[in-house]
Structures are given as structure tokens and as C-alpha cells.
Amino acid sequence: MDARQMKIIAAAEALKHVENGMRLGIGTGSTAEEFVRLLAEKVAEGLEVRGVPTSERTARLCVELGVPLNSLDELPELDLTIDGADEVDGSLRLIKGGGGALLREKIVAAASRKMIVIADESKVVETLGAFPLPIEVNAFGLSATRIAIEKLAASLGLAGAIEQRKSGEGYFKTDGGHYILDASFGRISDAEALATSLNAIPGVVEHGLFINLASLAIIAGPAEARILAP
Structure with missing residues (x-):
């Protein structure tokens, strides 16, 4: 099948x-x-x-x-x-x-x-994180938002590439006109803590932890x- x-x-x-x-x-x-x-x-x-x-x-x-x-x-x-x-x-x-x-x-x-x-x-999966975590972000202040996410990840013991999603020759835009950062954190041992902390970053519109x-x-x-x- x-x-x-x-x-x-x-x-x-x-x-x-x-x-x-x-x-x-x-x-x-x-x-x-x-x-x-x-x-x-x-x-x-x-x-x-x-x-x-x-x-x-x-x-x-x-x-x-x-x-x-x-x-x-x-x-x-x-x-x-x-x-x-x-x-x-x-x-x-x-x-x-x-x-x-x-x-x-x-x-x-x-x-x-x-x-x-x-x-x-x-x-x-046993533990979330093998699939890169999508993080929807505002176009304004994108670099500052990425740095804030990197610092947050480090504080939670998470590491890995955070890449802006591409589409063709440019960058992917959501239906709402935002960009997406795909975070390859690997195992996310405390999904609740990560979700709460991401919500506190002003440039983060939403994240893919449900x-x-x-x-x-x-x-x-x-x-x-x-x-x-x-």
C-alpha cells in the first residue's frame, strides 16, 4: 500500500x-x-x-x-x-x-x-522535532526576529539551522503575506516551553507547534x- x-x-x-x-x-x-x-x-x-x-x-x-x-x-x-x-x-x-x-x-x-x-x-513520532518547525514571521524586522529565535533556542538547549523558506527564485509567502522560517531543532524535549517562548517574540506571527x-x-x-x- x-x-x-x-x-x-x-x-x-x-x-x-x-x-x-x-x-x-x-x-x-x-x-x-x-x-x-x-x-x-x-x-x-x-x-x-x-x-x-x-x-x-x-x-x-x-x-x-x-x-x-x-x-x-x-x-x-x-x-x-x-x-x-x-x-x-x-x-x-x-x-x-x-x-x-x-x-x-x-x-x-x-x-x-x-x-x-x-x-x-x-x-x-516519539518526540517532536525531526520535521523542521515552521515559524511564521512578519517581514518587518526579519533579521531581528531570527536572532531572537536563535537566542531563545540556545536558552532551551536547542540548536540547528533556521532557514527562510524559499519558493522558486524568491521566498515563500503565506496567504497572510508573511514569511516562514523553518527551524531544524531536532528533538524538542519541552514543546510547551518552546511554544510559550516563541509566542513572546514580537516578530513571530505564529508557530507550527499545535x-x-x-x-x-x-x-x-x-x-x-x-x-x-x-
Whole structure:
């Protein structure tokens, strides 16, 4: 079974949690896109949902496939968000942002009563940090913000390259017009302390540590999906 098939299995399991009339946060990334495709089939069969996309990329796919959309301002309280993850540990702490939508993903997740993570087995880790941590930053004062992050990392015993994400010949910009620094810290022994400290740096718009947001994770393996719960 290839990676895409496992993503489809996880997405199909998550779809079982979607009920008629739900206000639904719809995530970003390759696994979330498999969920959108399956959701669109149910919508075509008569399922009524109102979706809030976490990125322009997801919005385009939903429009193309006929999934009804609203803005978060129109639906500020959501029943459920379904999204992927770049890493998930046994306590349902996540690293997200590989697709560059971490700010909107976190806002939508926080506005939801429940968040379900869908992923394949390769995303499950004992300790977060093998995947570089995305940190969304303001363009103004970028160098000062990077230095502040480096000093913070050193104070927490973390080291590794902090690189500005590129896109083609230039630098990647998020849907909100910000830049992303990818921090290759390796093992993050205290994700909570890092998250709190990053939030205190003025130039940091958001970071990819999602803590106390996921309600459960559906993890697809070669044979079947399993559930991670707190």
C-alpha cells in the first residue's frame, strides 16, 4: 500500500465523524485534500455541511469539487476541524505548517469544538522535532526576529539551522503575506516551553507547534487505521 492509499484510509475514517449540518473546518495539505475529495462525494449525495477552508489552496479545491464554503467571520464557531499534520506524538502534540498554512490552520482549529488529525504512520513520532518547525514571521524586522529565535533556542538547549523558506527564485509567502522560517531543532524535549517562548517574540506571527488542540488522531497503516487519543 502506497502513501496516498494510507492517506485515503485516514480520510475515510475521519469522514465517519462528519454529521449532517456540521460547520466544518477543512485543513490544508495532501492528506486533507484526500478528505476534501471524499467529502465532496458525500455532498453530491446530499450531505449538508458548511466548510471553512484553512488556505486559499483548500478553498480552490472545495470550489472545484462543489463543497459549500463560508468564511470564519461568517461561521466563527465550528463543530469540527479535520486536518493533517507533519508530526504527531503520543500526547497529540503536533508540528504543522509544512504547507505554509499554519496561522489559518491554528485559528480554525482553535475555533472548533473538536479537531481530528489524519495522517499516515510515517508522521507518528516519539518526540517532536525531526520535521523542521515552521515559524511564521512578519517581514518587518526579519533579521531581528531570527536572532531572537536563535537566542531563545540556545536558552532551551536547542540548536540547528533556521532557514527562510524559499519558493522558486524568491521566498515563500503565506496567504497572510508573511514569511516562514523553518527551524531544524531536532528533538524538542519541552514543546510547551518552546511554544510559550516563541509566542513572546514580537516578530513571530505564529508557530507550527499545535498543543492541546487535537482531540484525536486517525493514523493509517498498511492494513488499517488506528486511533490515537489523549
